[in-house]
Amino acid sequence: MSIARFWRETPRRYNLGGSKCSTCSTVYFPPRSVCPHCTSHRQSIEKMMPFQLSGEGEVFSYSVVHEAAEGFEMQVPYVVALVKTVEGPMLTGQVVDVAPEEVRIGLRVHATFRKLREEGKAGVIHYGYKFAPVEEPGEAPAARGPSVPVPKAEAAAKDRATA
């Protein structure tokens, strides 16, 4: 992936920046400029508000990868999961800090910030979200808030979108 293409994805990959329809409250990730849920798409034009996901969710389904994609050889076997976020959107991401045999459907996870790949030894390093279990195996369930801070301006936009 070119540097420019990855750079354009930064708000999504770093901060889980999505959008929310202020008419029907559906949350989208990646962000959409119109809401396909609203009966008339035109209703949602200019009513889609920026919305940052909290990073909290649970494993909806997953796969253990043994044949690594390029750049992931050091992490084999690793887990790639569909994560159902608490706000609704389904995200695909690697689940780290867990043994593959400990991953299960329904496992509570939260977003964590990791290296995604490197463009060789001399190239740029790409960063973004992955997921990690909220609790260690056998640990009591933790009551936790969001894992990604939200700037107040966006929080206000969230409130407006919810109202």
Next chain:
Amino acid sequence: MQAGIVSYGAYVPRYRITPAEIGRVWGSDGEAMGHNLNVVRKSVPSPDEDTITISTEALRTALLRGAIDPQEIGAIYVGSESHPYAVKPTATVVAQAVGATPNLTAADFEFACKAGTAAIQTCLGLVGSEMIRYGVAIGTDTSQGAPGDALEYSASAGGAAFVIGRDRVICRVHRTLSYTTDTPDFWRREGQKYPSHSGRFTGEPAYFRHESECARRIMEAGGTGPKDYRHVVFHQPNGKFPQRVGKQLGFTDAQMRYGLVTPYIGNTYSGAALIGLANVLDHAGPGERILVVGYGSGAGSDAFDLETTDEIARFDRHHGRPVQWYLDQGVELSYAVYAKFRGKIHMGGE
């Protein structure tokens, strides 16, 4: 109002390796080495972790705990000797990843193991002069010792972030003082993968002289003595040096109890004294006086005379993990997996 610590967060990667396992590979008595260094195990970063990711995790925790709007951060300084890029700042990625861009200044600091404490001093100046509302100082490293070298038994990974501000201060700063000289005890030349050190010379003329002189001078300046402090935190390249310098200065084991974390996670370099301070703050109530003396090879010490405020009783530690969790938890690795994670295996085509 005076500038002080408003919030903080720490992060240590999940994996650990013991000195016995390292010694097994190099034909030395690793257990004895660990005993001599007072290091039970050290942390190891995953292949997808580096100074940028660790700093981001620590700062995200700090911002959530302090309920701080990232857009009100005026400066982010990341102190480390293992910045992923030689040219391209760690601080810009961290700033973007916490939502603090674009109205802030950002830079990377390097002063061996004390770049993080130097960053705190810079933030105190900017916040105290009301140039900015909040300043962020981070100390993080993913340091490596050359395979088989004594450093390999302790060099580890971790970091802590401190938010400096004037309102809702949980820990006020009575005074900060530094002691700096040109002392070549430890270095890494441009392009070199592993650092070099001057063996025993890293002890008396370097670590012990700077730590004890800096501690004595800040206590003298403030008219205090060891008995005035509930906690003391020294830089901790291993578990032994800080205990010895503490005893020399007249501090007790009880005063060092929470500030000494290296025996359980290894030497996190720029993160070492700061994770120790984070552990102290995790356990502190209002009105507890803390002396912190960082050290960086090359060489210098930064000391801070701190005192927790009533605000710490209301501080929300709910987000992130307490330091104690990182000291207790961890998944132990074999040397082979550790070597793979740390890029010590030549993969061909490189």
